[in-house]
Amino acid sequence: MNDRNRNASTFLANAGWGPASRVFLAGDASDRRYERLHLASKTAVLMDAPPGKGDDPRDFIAIAAHLNALGLSAPRILAKNLQHGFLLIEDLGDDLFARLVEKDPSQEAELYAAATDVLLHLQSNPAPQGLANLRAEDWAEAASFGLTWYRFAIAGDAGDTAKFSETLTQALQTHADGPRVLILRDYHAENLLWLPERAGIARVGLLDFQLGQMGQPAYDLVSLLQDARRDVSPQTEAAMIARFQAASNTQNFDAAYATIGAQRALRILGIFARLCLVAGKAQYVPLIPRVWRQLQRNLAHPALADLAEICALWLPEPSAGALERIRAQCGTNQTR
Incomplete structure (x- = not known):
């Protein structure tokens, strides 16, 4: 022992x-x-x-x-x-949203509506005092993992991180830099449990929230609907965006959603590459193409034309060969 x-x-x-x-x-x-x-x-x-x-x-x-x-x-x-x-x-059981929807896709709409209502309730109440509240520049710096780890793992260099951060900072300041709310950060189907014996919003069991901080209202909704581990149906994504926007009465939400979605996808691409290179966790590599597709959908928003241009210049597509180059380096960059 x-x-x-x-x-x-x-x-x-x-x-x-x-x-x-x-x-x-x-x-x-x-x-x-x-x-x-x-x-x-x-x-x-x-x-x-x-x-x-x-x-x-x-x-x-x-x-x-x-x-x-x-x-x-x-x-x-x-x-x-x-x-x-x-x-x-407390043990909240085994009924993770991801498992329930895999077994019965017809449950997706009900479960995701409940999860969206949890976010609306959470964000309508004051957050705890003293939480980290990052600037747009800090959020852009976090997303630079897309270059410093994802691009590096494939191309061997990090590209123009300064121009990348400047462009993303501008997009965040323009479209997603308003009043902050408490965000749980890893709000997705493998961290949510269904508790049908409880009532209302208490039916959603919450896990993995210890990194909660102040952030943009769209962040946790993006985390829920643009899940790196599973595909959420387009119908459910559209319905939950509409549900959230109607209840929160937010303006220009589509641009904010796309901007936060791009920031989060860029960061996750880098995190998954880093987990392989540094921690030897190759199981995250097969998830990269889904995150790449989510990134491309977000970058297609007209508000993100400048960011789309710089991403097209510096981010290689996760082809089969590119993914194999990442796998081949698993566990080999522990001191970088």
């Missing part, structure tokens, strides 16, 4: 869950991992977030408290050891 497992066992024993059986539940793009615990008729989830790896369980606790205070369904905190990065949290 390594030190991490030993510390986890001690934490669970102190929380009264020492005899529980432990089954791996999930991991993600970060260093966090989750285990489901079974103790007699009870279940819970162990969140293992190693200290110093980027995610602080304190952030999960703070955002969860805010969400639950709004009548939403974030996991309750059952026990914590912040020194070692362990949380014992």
Whole structure:
């Protein structure tokens, strides 16, 4: 037993869950991992977030408290050891939106309508104090991963990152730089659970929100509808955009949606390439073509003509050969 497992066992024993059986539940793009615990008729989830790896369980606790205070369904905190990065949290079950829609596509409209209503409710309430609130320049810099990692992995250089950031900054300032709201950032079908025994917006269980910050109203809706892991039907995407826009009474929303969609797709292209090159996680490479298609749809908006031009100049298409070049470098750039 390594030190991490030993510390986890001690934490669970102190929380009264020492005899529980432990089954791996999930991991993600970060260093966090989750285990489901079974103790007699009870279940819970162990969140293992190693200290110093980027995610602080304190952030999960703070955002969860805010969400639950709004009548939403974030996991309750059952026990914590912040020194070692362990949380014992409520088990919200296995009915992820992604699984339910895969089994029965007819559920997509109902589930996504509920998820859209959660965003509308969340954004209609004040956000917690003290959250990061990035400038347009910061959002553009984050999207430069599309050059510094995605392009680099294929072409061997990062291209003109200064001109790229300048162009995207201008687009964000023009079309998507208004009043900020709380965004959860990873708001998609693999982080949402269906809880039909609850009522209204509480039927949507929320996960992976610890990086919540201040951001643009369109951001989480883009995350939901332009999912890097699955295709949302065009009909559902159009209906949810209309639902969100009508309820929030936002102006020029189509340009904001396309701009945030382009920013997010550019960043994800870079993140997926980096996860392969640095962390050796090749499983993200097959997702790149879907994100590329989403990027192209966003760039087709007339408001993004300048950004489309610079992306066409510097971003190589994810051809079969390009994807193979990324795979061939998996785990080889750990010091870059």
